Amino acid sequence: MTLIEVACAKILTRVEQKQISIRGALEDYLKVDPSIRPVRDVVLALCLGTVRNYVLLDYLVKHVTGLETWRLPLFERYLVRVLTYEIKYRDCDLQRAERALKYCKRANIDLRTLLRIRDVNPNDIVSNLDTESRLHVLYSVPRWLVRYMLSVFGIEETENMLRAFNQRAPLYIRVNISRVSRGELLRRLRSRGVDAYPDDDLDDIILVEKLNVGLESLPEYRSGLFYIQDKASALVGHVVKLLTRRYSRVLDACSAPGGKAMHLQELVKCYVVAADVSYRRILTERDLVKRYLYTDIDLICSNMIKPPLKRVNVDVIVLDPDCTSLGKLAHSPEVRLWIRRHHINEYARHQFKLASSLVRNINFTHLVYSTCTITLEENEHLIKKLCDEFGLELVDLSERFSKFSSRFLPGTLRAFPHVHRTCGYFVAALRRVN
Numbered sequence: 001m002t003l004i005e006v007a008c009a010k011i012l013t014r015v016e017q018k019q020i021s022i023r024g025a026l027e028d029y030l031k032v033d034p035s036i037r038p039v040r041d042v043v044l045a046l047c048l049g050t051v052r053n054y055v056l057l058d059y060l061v062k063h064v065t066g067l068e069t070w071r072l073p074l075f076e077r078y079l080v081r082v083l084t085y086e087i088k089y090r091d092c093d094l095q096r097a098e099r100a101l102k103y104c105k106r107a108n109i110d111l112r113t114l115l116r117i118r119d120v121n122p123n124d125i126v127s128n129l130d131t132e133s134r135l136h137v138l139y140s141v142p143r144w145l146v147r148y149m150l151s152v153f154g155i156e157e158t159e160n161m162l163r164a165f166n167q168r169a170p171l172y173i174r175v176n177i178s179r180v181s182r183g184e185l186l187r188r189l190r191s192r193g194v195d196a197y198p199d200d201d202l203d204d205i206i207l208v209e210k211l212n213v214g215l216e217s218l219p220e221y222r223s224g225l226f227y228i229q230d231k232a233s234a235l236v237g238h239v240v241k242l243l244t245r246r247y248s249r250v251l252d253a254c255s256a257p258g259g260k261a262m263h264l265q266e267l268v269k270c271y272v273v274a275a276d277v278s279y280r281r282i283l284t285e286r287d288l289v290k291r292y293l294y295t296d297i298d299l300i301c302s303n304m305i306k307p308p309l310k311r312v313n314v315d316v317i318v319l320d321p322d323c324t325s326l327g328k329l330a331h332s333p334e335v336r337l338w339i340r341r342h343h344i345n346e347y348a349r350h351q352f353k354l355a356s357s358l359v360r361n362i363n364f365t366h367l368v369y370s371t372c373t374i375t376l377e378e379n380e381h382l383i384k385k386l387c388d389e390f391g392l393e394l395v396d397l398s399e400r401f402s403k404f405s406s407r408f409l410p411g412t413l414r415a416f417p418h419v420h421r422t423c424g425y426f427v428a429a430l431r432r433v434n
Contacts, residue, residue: 001035005086005100008046009079015051016074019338022047050078050085051333052166055140056122057084063125064116065109076104088117131155139166141329144341152376161374161424164417169330171208172199172422173215174229174259176292178266180220182206188220201403201420202238204266205231224292229259232327232415232425235404236370237263239413239427240316242400243366244268248315253304253358256281258288258297260318265294272297273314275304305357313363321351323371323378327424330417348377352385359390359432366395367430372423379426380409386430395429 007029014025026044030037050057058069061084069077083100086092098111126134132150136143139162149158173196175182182198186206189196195210206226208215215221215228237260240250248270252261255274264270274289274297276282282301289297302308324347325335355369369386371378386392397413398405404413404420404427415425 001039002033003096003100003103004036004039004043004046005079005082005097006103007033007036007043008050008082009075009103011043011047012050012078012082013075015047015334016078016337020334021332022051022334046082046086046090048333049089050082051140051337053085053089053140054081054337055137057081057088057140059125059137060084060088060117060120060122061109061114063120065113067107067109069107072104072106076107079104080107080109083114084117087114135159135162139163141165141336142339145326145336145339148341148344148375152374157418160418161416165329165333167330169328169423170231170421171215172229172231172234173206173208173226174234174263175204175206175226176224176266177204180225185220185225188225189218192218194218199231202231202234205234207231207421227259227262227292229263230331230423230425231420232372232422233259233370234263235401235413235415235425235427236260236318236320236368237267239368239397239401239429240264240318240366241267242397243368243395243429244270244315247271249273249313250316250318251275251312251314251358251362251364252318253307253354254319254321255299256285258285260320261285261297262288262292262294264318265296270296270315273300274298275300275302275307277301277303305354307357307361311361311363315365317358317362317364317367318370319355319358319367320370320372321347321354323347323351323373324375325372326374327372327415327417327426329424331423344375344377347373348375348382351378352382355382355386356389359386359392364432366432367392368427369430370425370427372425374424374426376408379414379428380406380412383409383412383428383430391434392430393433395431397427397429 011025011029061067069080126137132146135146175185193212197207199205246269250270250272252274255261256276261272261274279301282299286299324343394411396411401413406412406414412428415422
């Protein structure tokens with residue numbers, strides 16, 4: 001079997017080169033080298049932990065060995081990072097680590113030297129740095145992002161958020177309430193050894209703290225009694241439920257992978273036209289819709305900047321466009337490897353173009369806009385611009401969802417990882433008034 005550390009370094013090299021997800025790169029690697037399939041979960045955990053700490057790991061290596069890892073070829077750079085993470089934070093197999101180090105041709109370090117990292121307190125090596133540099137190193141996020149967060153959220157909230165981003169992302173499931181009650185599903189899950197608890201914020205969400213088997217292997221999953229969906233994402237469905245009635249018509253403009261469309265079937269029993277620009281993602285959503293036996297969801301592959309359904313009448317447009325995904329750094333830490341400051345404005349321009357096209361071409365009553373990012377440009381600023389340019393009216397969601405009320409634009413909602421134990425998320429609702 002390929003050495004675990006070597007496999008991780010190969011996977012992370014591909015992640016950075018191709019700007020793809022760790023989970024996707026791991027599945028691609030398993031097709032080429034199935035020998036590590038028995039330790040797939042270990043490899044995934046090691047890759048995630050390494051990326052969540054990659055800047056700190058580089059600083060630890062330089063502090064102990066003097067080696068500047070950025071000078072190494074990308075594969076060797078990640079192999080040193082993986083080994084350093086394993087030595088510092090996990091129960092490392094020293095014989096295996098010794099063998100893995102032989103793959104480092106340019107890094108002139110030995111295992112005995114690297115083991116000294118165990119005795120280094122990370123806080124000591126950042127004690128003389130300014131606030132921006134200290135947070136950049138300790139939480140391994142781009143320096144520009146630290147600067148941005150400090151300007152928007154302040155020191156205390158920024159550090160609390162970054163700390164949450166560097167922890168394992170909470171796992172949530174959404175109960176399919178038309179088929180089973182939350183209490184009954186909790187009872188069934190607990191009988192199978194799943195450590196699960198009802199969420200305090202949304203009445204169809206369950207937090208899974210610990211499980212001994214994969215959720216997908218449970219009979220309750222196979223029979224469609226629940227769907228794996230983040231709490232913040234499920235908030236969108238509850239907002240739509242607040243705004244509309246049963247058997248209404250909804251256009252889900254960026255639908256794949258389909259969680260929101262299916263949630264609306266559970267909550268509102270509405271008819272959903274689910275559109276997405278990616279044919280591959282639409283095929284995935286189609287399989288999900290068939291699996292869960294939803295009959296009132298029609299799928300189309302279309303770029304909603306030029307919607308094919310012009311002047312169609314719907315009650316609600318749900319728009320969750322592509323974004324910088326900075327609210328998902330706990331679940332997808334690899335984003336920090338390639339995201340840059342200019343991406344915020346680029347995504348915001350695309351999001352406004354998409355929203356503007358829908359407003360101009362679709363007859364609707366409400367538009368529910370959401371993203372999984374934390375920036376003002378992609379959220380509150382964009383909503384203000386839509387209201388100003390098209391005469392839309394902001395619907396105040398803060399009374400019904402007071403725990404998520406945003407201080408940046410009253411009436412809109414924000415979820416934060418350090419407050420709500422979910423990803424960073426934004427939701428707003430707009431009403432057409434003419």
